[in-house]
Amino acid sequence: MRSFAPSIPDPTSAAFLGMPLWLWALLGGIGLFGAFQAYYWIGYKLGPRIYASRLGRKIGQENILKVENAVRKWGALAVYGCFWVPGLRHTLPWTAGVLRISYPWYAAASALGCLTWVPVTYFGLYSLIWGWLRLAAESPLLAGAAAVAAIAVIAGLVRRRRHRRKAAQRAEEKVTVA
DSSP: OOOOSOOOOOGGGOEETTEEHHHHHHHHHHHHHHHHHHHHHHHHHHGGGGGGSHHHHHHOHHHHHHHHHHHHHHTHHHHHHGGGSTTTTTTHHHHHHHTTOOHHHHHHHHHHHHHHHHHHHHHHHHHHHHHHHHHHHHOHHHHHHHHHHHHHHHHHHHHHHHHHHHHHHHHHHHHHHO
16 A cells, blocks of 8 residues: 655655755855855845835834944844844844945854854754655654644743743833822
């Protein structure tokens, strides 16, 4: 009897589309580093005019000010840290260009960010995704339960974070009113 289950590649082969995973990680890191340099120089050349652009309006003035303050306070360390924060990863680099932080420090921080962030995400996500797919091929019910559990944990963490943020805002409002 023929099985209609999808063919799951062997996770020990560490290849995707016939190319070794380490090569994907290398190419992804080079591409991300190039994108970070382009973002910096776009921000550098356009300067504050970028804030009036569609991208600037979409992000919002309040959020841009938060990013600017982080860059002013932490400099190149903020560039490295932004790799680990999804919302900042593609907004902080052009802000760093607008603020004209030292390019050699920026380039070093973005290179270090690529060297550490890319392997973690490529190999970590690869393991997670292919592991889940293997589980789904063997036991769809268990894979569905694992997905529901993961979604519940993420939703709980998001809810907890929002609750804490609202509580902090209420406490701040009480202090400003008093």
